[in-house]
Amino acid sequence: MDRIIFxxxxxxKKKFAKILIFLSFCLIVLAASLQAKxxxxxxxxxxxxxxxxxxxxxxxxxxxxxLRLIIYLEAKGYVVGVEAIEKQNPETRxxxxxxxxxxxxxxxxxxxPASINKEPDIEKILAVRPDVIFISYMNRExxxxxxxxxxxxxxxxxxxxxxxxxxxxxxSLRIAGKILNKEARADAVVNYIENARKDLISRIKxxxxxxxxxxxxxxxxxxxxxxxxTETNYAPFDWVRANNIAKSLGKEGHIFTDKEKLLSLDPDIxxxxxxxxxxxxxxxxxxxxxxxxxxxxxxxxxxxxHSYNWYMTNLGTVIADAYTxxxxxxxxxxxxxxxxxxxxxxxxxxxxxxVYKNMIKSFGSLGGTPDYIK
Numbered sequence: 111m112d113r114i115i116f117x118x119x120x121x122x123k124k125k126f127a128k129i130l131i132f133l134s135f136c137l138i139v140l141a142a143s144l145q146a147k148x149x150x151x152x153x154x155x156x157x158x159x160x161x162x163x164x165x166x167x168x169x170x171x172x173x174x175x176x177l178r179l180i181i182y183l184e185a186k187g188y189v190v191g192v193e194a195i196e197k198q199n200p201e202t203r204x205x206x207x208x209x210x211x212x213x214x215x216x217x218x219x220x221x222x223p224a225s226i227n228k229e230p231d232i233e234k235i236l237a238v239r240p241d242v243i244f245i246s247y248m249n250r251e252x253x254x255x256x257x258x259x260x261x262x263x264x265x266x267x268x269x270x271x272x273x274x275x276x277x278x279x280x281x282s283l284r285i286a287g288k289i290l291n292k293e294a295r296a297d298a299v300v301n302y303i304e305n306a307r308k309d310l311i312s313r314i315k316x317x318x319x320x321x322x323x324x325x326x327x328x329x330x331x332x333x334x335x336x337x338x339x340t341e342t343n344y345a346p347f348d349w350v351r352a353n354n355i356a357k358s359l360g361k362e363g364h365i366f367t368d369k370e371k372l373l374s375l376d377p378d379i380x381x382x383x384x385x386x387x388x389x390x391x392x393x394x395x396x397x398x399x400x401x402x403x404x405x406x407x408x409x410x411x412x413x414x415x416h417s418y419n420w421y422m423t424n425l426g427t428v429i430a431d432a433y434t435x436x437x438x439x440x441x442x443x444x445x446x447x448x449x450x451x452x453x454x455x456x457x458x459x460x461x462x463x464x465v466y467k468n469m470i471k472s473f474g475s476l477g478g479t480p481d482y483i484k
């Protein structure tokens with residue numbers, strides 16, 4: 111009997127030992143898996159490799175457009191400080207309309223276009239104890255210096271050339287998404303924008319490109335400007351194959367033309383970027399003869415678009431503007447599209463709230479004719 115009990119106890123000990131070995135193995139595998147997930151690196155938009163021990167929980171965003179990308183990623187809760195410029199002129203940016211509670215956070219420096227590629231306020235950055243610094247348009251050397259000086263990972267993001275955006279912004283979203291464990295959201299944002307472009311194309315693919323010469327005036331460029339401030343690579347025009355007459359000026363990107371040249375071009379339709387609308391209003395009241403000599407003004411073919419170039423490109427506004435232009439140039443193909451409803455759908459997805467009513471207060475109705483035109 112004693113022998114039987116001994117054998118049973120021995121068998122139990124062996125089984126228990128096997129269970130312990132198995133559990134130990136599982137713990138080792140789990141620990142290795144967690145370690146692999148925690149230790150990772152990304153390559154930022156300068157080609158720098160930035161390493162992380164874990165996904166950060168405290169972040170700051172510096173320079174034009176960086177905070178907007180964080181909002182798109184639904185990562186507002188990680189932000190521990192904002193630039194002073196973000197709290198100024200809040201009526202210009204949809205992401206701030208929808209998330210103005212960020213204004214209660216500490217200031218991390220002045221920010222603004224003048225701060226691009228310059229050392230930010232180190233003292234204020236360190237005061238909010240971020241785990242990562244996202245910054246746009248900083249060169250590799252300065253980013254390395256900032257990281258060394260603060261001891262905090264610095265990740266450089268980009269939208270591409272100023273005043274527009276390229277696939278660089280998609281890559282930036284994915285980089286930030288990986289760092290913040292928001293990869294699925296980054297993909298969703300990219301897909302949303304691309305699906306909007308595809309929908310625009312599908313509405314007009316069976317039609318010839320619009321032959322009516324069009325022009326966009328009042329484009330912002332390091333400040334607000336009047337009718338002669340335009341853009342050859344105006345994304346909303348390109349998305350609906352508009353005949354952008356500025357492309358005939360022989361230059362690329364942002365252009366300051368002159369009034370005589372604009373009179374000679376005499377576009378059929380003129381769109382006014384709402385950021386420069388106040389400048390154009392004042393000039394119109396001072397020089398009505400010039401404006402009334404333009405075909406578009408005489409025929410009341412002048413329409414407001416919301417300014418998307420405020421502290422870099424507001425991607426949702428690009429989409430809203432493109433649909434509005436499409437409705438004006440191809441009314442039959444956009445009969446089902448209401449600019450107000452479409453804008454709110456876009457803003458709700460990208461920034462969390464439908465803020466078109468706020469945009470109207472700041473910029474006027476999308477596709478409306480300015481009230482000062484007689």
